[in-house]
Amino acid sequence: MSGLFSAAFLRQIGWDVDVYERSNVELVGRGAGITGHPELLETLEASGAGTLDLGIEVPKRIAIDREGRVTDERPLRQILTSWDRLQRLLRATIDESRYHLGWNFERVDQVEHGVRVQFSGGRVEQADILVGGDGIRSSVRAQMAPDVQPVYAGYYIWRGAPNEADLAPETLRTIYPLFTFYLPKQQQVITYPIAGFDNDLRPGKRRFNFIWYRVANAAKLRDMNVDEVGVQHEYSVPPPLIRKDLIADMYKDAREILPPALLDALMKIKQPFITPIYDFTAPAIVFGRVAMVGDAAANARPHMGFGMAKAGTDAQALAKHLRDHDDVDAALKAYNAERQPIGNNIVLHGRKLGTHLGVNLKTEEDRRMHDLLQSDGAMLDWIAVPNFLDAYK
Numbered sequence: 001m002s003g004l005f006s007a008a009f010l011r012q013i014g015w016d017v018d019v020y021e022r023s024n025v026e027l028v029g030r031g032a033g034i035t036g037h038p039e040l041l042e043t044l045e046a047s048g049a050g051t052l053d054l055g056i057e058v059p060k061r062i063a064i065d066r067e068g069r070v071t072d073e074r075p076l077r078q079i080l081t082s083w084d085r086l087q088r089l090l091r092a093t094i095d096e097s098r099y100h101l102g103w104n105f106e107r108v109d110q111v112e113h114g115v116r117v118q119f120s121g122g123r124v125e126q127a128d129i130l131v132g133g134d135g136i137r138s139s140v141r142a143q144m145a146p147d148v149q150p151v152y153a154g155y156y157i158w159r160g161a162p163n164e165a166d167l168a169p170e171t172l173r174t175i176y177p178l179f180t181f182y183l184p185k186q187q188q189v190i191t192y193p194i195a196g197f198d199n200d201l202r203p204g205k206r207r208f209n210f211i212w213y214r215v216a217n218a219a220k221l222r223d224m225n226v227d228e229v230g231v232q233h234e235y236s237v238p239p240p241l242i243r244k245d246l247i248a249d250m251y252k253d254a255r256e257i258l259p260p261a262l263l264d265a266l267m268k269i270k271q272p273f274i275t276p277i278y279d280f281t282a283p284a285i286v287f288g289r290v291a292m293v294g295d296a297a298a299n300a301r302p303h304m305g306f307g308m309a310k311a312g313t314d315a316q317a318l319a320k321h322l323r324d325h326d327d328v329d330a331a332l333k334a335y336n337a338e339r340q341p342i343g344n345n346i347v348l349h350g351r352k353l354g355t356h357l358g359v360n361l362k363t364e365e366d367r368r369m370h371d372l373l374q375s376d377g378a379m380l381d382w383i384a385v386p387n388f389l390d391a392y393k
C-alpha cells in the first residue's frame with residue numbers, strides 16, 4: 001500500500017514512477033479490516049484514489065463484559081474498510097503497465113544522482129530515487145540498516161472474517177453494527193463489520209472482522225510456528241498449515257473466556273489464522289537516495305489500526321518535499337526530518353496501548369499505563385479518539 005500511495009503522490013508532482021511487487025500473483029487481503037482514520041480518508045482523497053464505496057460506517061465503540069453487557073461506550077463515527085478495497089482504489093491511480101508483479105528487490109547501489117536497483121533474475125533498473133515500501137520485513141531496509149530489526153511484542157492475534165450471513169441473530173443485533181471491545185485480563189477481542197467478498201456492502205453479504213490478542217512468550221511462539229507437517233517457520237505459519245491442535249486449544253479457551261456473541265463469531269470463521277505482533281523504529285528512514293515509507297520505515301503494533309494512514313501520509317510527505325525542494329537530496333533530508341519522529345511517536349503510542357496485555361512492563365510509566373487500561377472506560381478514552389497523534393502529544 002505504501003508503494004501504491006507513493007506512486008500516486010509522486011505521479012501528481014510529475015515524476016515517472018514504477019511499482020515493483022515481489023509476488024507473482026495479485027495480492028489479496030484475506031478479509032483484513034482497516035480502520036478509516038480521518039488521516040487515511042484525507043490521504044486517499046489527496047492521492048486521487050478517493051473513498052468511493054469505502055466501507056461500513058459504525059456510530060460508536062463499545063466495551064462488553066463476559067455476559068455481553070455493554071460496560072462503556074464512546075461515540076466515534078468511523079468507516080471500516082478492507083485491505084482489498086483500498087488496494088483496488090489505489091491500483092486504479094496507476095497505469096497497469098507501471099505495476100510490475102514478480103519483481104523481487106535484491107539490492108540497491110547508490111550511483112551519481114541516483115540509484116541502480118537489482119531484482120531477481122538479473123533485472124536492473126536505474127532511477128533518481130528508490131522508495132522502499134516493502135513492509136515490516138523490508139529487504140531494502142535490511143541492506144541499508146541491517147541492525148534495525150522488528151521486536152516481538154510478546155503477544156499475537158487470532159484473526160478471521162466470518163460472513164455476516166453465518167452469524168447468529170443475537171450477534172447481528174448486539175455487536176455486528178458496532179466497533180466492539182472485550183478486554184479480559186491479558187487479552188483483547190476486537191470486532192467490527194467490513195465489506196464482503198468483492199467489496200459487497202449489501203446487508204447480509206458483508207463480513208465481520210474478528211481479532212483476539214493473546215499472550216505468548218518467544219518460546220511458545222516458536223512452537224506455534226511449527227506447522228501441521230512439522231516444518232518450523234520463522235515468523236508465522238500460512239493459514240492452511242496452522243496446526244489443528246492449536247486451533248482446538250484456541251476453541252477450548254474461547255468456550256471458557258468469550259461472551260456468547262464473540263464465541264459465535266469466532267466459531268463461524270472458516271480458517272482462523274495467527275499474526276504475531278512485532279514493532280520497531282529506525283533512527284533514520286532516508287539513506288542517500290533511498291527513502292523508506294510505511295511499515296518498512298517504522299511499524300507500530302496494530303492497536304490504533306493506523307498503519308495504512310501512516311503509509312499514505314508518509315508517501316504524501318515524501319512527494320510534498322520533492323515538490324518543494326529543487327534539490328532531491330535536500331528534499332529527502334527534509335522528509336526524514338519530518339517523518340522519522342512521527343513514525344517513532346506512532347510506535348511509542350502502540351506500545352502504550354499494548355501495556356494493557358501486561359507483558360514486558362519495564363518502567364514505572366508502563367506499569368501505570370497497564371493499571372489504567374484495565375478499566376474499559378480508560379481503554380476507550382485512549383483508543384476511541386480521532387486524530388490521536390494530536391490528542392496524545
Ligand SMILES: Cc1cc2nc3c(=O)[nH]c(=O)nc-3n(C[C@H](O)[C@H](O)[C@H](O)COP(=O)(O)OP(=O)(O)OC[C@H]3O[C@@H](n4cnc5c(N)ncnc54)[C@H](O)[C@@H]3O)c2cc1C
Pocket residue numbers: 001002003020021022023027033034035103104105106133134135136137138139140157275293294295296302304305306307308309311
Ligand atoms: C493484525 C494487523 C491489523 C492491522 N490493522 C490495521 C488497521 O486496522 N488499519 C490500518 O491502517 N492498518 C492496519 N494494519 C497495518 C497495515 O496492514 C499496514 O500498515 C499496511 O499494509 C501498510 O503497509 P506497507 O504497504 O508499508 O507494507 P506491506 O503491506 O507489508 O506491503 C509491502 C509489500 O512489499 C512487497 N515486498 C516485500 N519484499 C519485497 C521485495 N524484496 N521486492 C519486491 N516487493 C517486496 C510485499 O509483497 C508487499 O506487497 C494492521 C496490521 C496487522 C498485522
